[in-house]
Amino acid sequence: MQKKIYKILFIVIIFFLIFSVLKPIPERRAKIEYQKNKTKILEEKLKEEKEKNEKLKEEIENTKKESNIEKISRNNLKMTKEGEKLYKFIDDENEEKENK
Numbered sequence: 001m002q003k004k005i006y007k008i009l010f011i012v013i014i015f016f017l018i019f020s021v022l023k024p025i026p027e028r029r030a031k032i033e034y035q036k037n038k039t040k041i042l043e044e045k046l047k048e049e050k051e052k053n054e055k056l057k058e059e060i061e062n063t064k065k066e067s068n069i070e071k072i073s074r075n076n077l078k079m080t081k082e083g084e085k086l087y088k089f090i091d092d093e094n095e096e097k098e099n100k
Contacts, residue, residue: 073079
């Protein structure tokens with residue numbers, strides 16, 4: 001009789017241990033899948049940011065060239081060379097919009 005009790009107790013303990021080990025497996029798989037997806041998204045963002053960074057580096061290099069410095073100065077800062085005159089044309093449509 002005592003052997004049966006030990007046997008049943010042993011089976012219950014084994015069942016409990018197996019259940020304890022196997023129960024969290026689906027949750028862990030879901031967490032792993034979530035982390036994989038998150039990693040993929042972050043890798044894509046990183047790639048985009050690296051591409052942006054490269055474009056900005058190229059733009060910086062281009063602005064360092066003397067011909068581009070002059071172009072930027074003329075277009076963005078409305079600068080002129082000595083002896084040149086700057087003419088500004090105003091559209092009637094733009095003037096009306098600004099006055100409203």
